[in-house]
Amino acid sequence: MTAVEIAGVGLHPFGRFEDQTATSMGVTALRAALDDAGWSIDDARRRVGAAFCATAYGGVAAGHRVLGGLALTGIPIVDVEAGCASGGAALSLAAGTIASGQHDAAIVVGIEKMPKGIIRSSFFAPWQEQSGLAATPAYFALRAQRTMHDHGLTKDDLAALVVKNRGWGELNPNAMFRSAVTAEQVLGSRLVCEPLHLWMLCSPNEGAAAVLLRRAEGGSGAVQLAAVALRSHLPGHVLDESTPMAGLIDDGDITPPTTLAVRDAYEQAGVGPDDVDVAECQDTDAARELLTWSELGLCAAGDQRSMLHGDRGQVVNRSGGLLSKGEPLGASALGQVVELVGQLRGTAGARQVDGARVGLAHTIGRGANASVTILRR
Amino acid sequence: MSTYLDLSSDPALIGGFSPSSGRYHFPLATVCPYTGADDVEEVRLSATGRLWAWTAVTAAPPGYEGPIPYGFGIVELEAEGLRIVTRLTEPDPSRLEAGQPMRLVADHLPGDLVAWSFAPEEASFATETSS
Incomplete structure (x- = not known):
């Protein structure tokens, strides 16, 4: 297998942009990634063998519109949808074309311009919508209630998680919400579905991110793509992101998709959870991030509170997480990669984790799909 | 909805059982969702x-x-080993508690839609509120 490294990364800020289309944001992010790599468009035309565009709402040939905006068509361009893990899925496919020796370089771009409010998609059948069973935040709330019960957490801990992420988000110029908040403000925000208040939930929004991958050039000093893994759910967990109508009471032996993916990724990279210096993980809601910590092995189940209130919790979601950035589905996983590349290069400014050498990015969402990417420098 | 809810007598959810896997499932599927049986x-x-x-x-x-x-x-339906996602007749979370007995009811919604829902068992609820 050929080693793969990150030649360049680029981002269009996450937020709401009335004057931008998903395509124009994608072009901005991709152009920034080429600039970051020091590649001209001519360089890209010569070296890039394929492009993968992550998007859930971008429509037919979304990637072709982005690549066409920089005169980069002619190569295979494939749109990739895997819910919140779309960017991880696209990254995995692109890396595979290089690792297999098929291409020397590949483009990964994620774009999204989402409707406001609860995410509506073709995921639920009409009868489920009419029955009130497409209430996405309610599923998050049920999982939050059980996570609090099983891991000894309270609403105050959920609020503290939001305070942590929004505190880092204040320092991220590419985030949508750039103000620190207090626990009192979080608990005083509108109750959406008990126990989740509005500020404990991430906002669907708009944005784009791009990653340029190339065959590793020894001694380049570039950030290495040490692992990228994508997994789906095993059936039986009533509260997993596949959103089933039923599950098994006896579900203790069913490994969640995040754990399936991270085991693959740790094995590929030859590292374990204690080696992770900085992580970006899915904070769809505050309880989701806390549950994810144990699913990734960053802490033992039930130890989230001590991690949250200690230094270790502060290395997770230095970007501010989705709670600060918002979640443009196709772009979010690649946005995490952009953040981690900055951390590993030591250019993350006020958000820098000193001396970070191993970074882990995680998403979990509809499907269910989970992606885990490990970067190393 | 008739594929999910049997209203011919007392309401009941329609599920599936695979003798070879020994597992129940809901909604009814063509193969056992857990084993493929x-x-x-x-x-x-x-x-x-x-x-x-x-x-x-x-x-x-x-x-x-x-x-x-x-x-x-x-x-939770203990007899079948299943956890069912459902509407609840009680819209105030503070009036519900873990483990309390619940009973299936038909919930009539706009558009002649009948959804499944669970209501607190009246007897047990009366006992709990008086204690």
Whole structure:
């Protein structure tokens, strides 16, 4: 297998942009990634063998519109949808074309311009919508209630998680919400579905991110793509992101998709959870991030509170997480990669984790799909 | 909805059972969702269970025209080993508690839609509120 490294990364800020289309944001992010790599468009035309565009709402040939905006068509361009893990899925496919020796370089771009409010998609059948069973935040709330019960957490801990992420988000110029908040403000925000208040939930929004991958050039000093893994759910967990109508009471032996993916990724990279210096993980809601910590092995189940209130919790979601950035589905996983590349290069400014050498990015969402990417420098 | 809920007598959810896997499932599927076994039998699931998780939906989700708020939760059917995602008749989360007995009811919604829902068992509820 050929080693793969990150030649360049680029981002269009996450937020709401009335004057931008998903395509124009994608072009901005991709152009920034080429600039970051020091590649001209001519360089890209010569070296890039394929492009993968992550998007859930971008429509037919979304990637072709982005690549066409920089005169980069002619190569295979494939749109990739895997819910919140779309960017991880696209990254995995692109890396595979290089690792297999098929291409020397590949483009990964994620774009999204989402409707406001609860995410509506073709995921639920009409009868489920009419029955009130497409209430996405309610599923998050049920999982939050059980996570609090099983891991000894309270609403105050959920609020503290939001305070942590929004505190880092204040320092991220590419985030949508750039103000620190207090626990009192979080608990005083509108109750959406008990126990989740509005500020404990991430906002669907708009944005784009791009990653340029190339065959590793020894001694380049570039950030290495040490692992990228994508997994789906095993059936039986009533509260997993596949959103089933039923599950098994006896579900203790069913490994969640995040754990399936991270085991693959740790094995590929030859590292374990204690080696992770900085992580970006899915904070769809505050309880989701806390549950994810144990699913990734960053802490033992039930130890989230001590991690949250200690230094270790502060290395997770230095970007501010989705709670600060918002979640443009196709772009979010690649946005995490952009953040981690900055951390590993030591250019993350006020958000820098000193001396970070191993970074882990995680998403979990509809499907269910989970992606885990490990970067190393 | 007739594929999910049998209203011919007392309401019952329609699920499946695979003798070879020994597992029940809901809704009824063509093969056992847990093992792929191809021997699924249609069954009426228990109409009583215990509350495992609950919340309330405070704003109408996409495509929904029924009353707001409404209860939403998961009820365990111990006999079948299943946890069922369901509407709840009680929209106030503070009036519900873990493990309380629940009973299946038909919930009539706009557009002649009949959804499944679970209601607190009246007797047990009276006992709990008086204690």
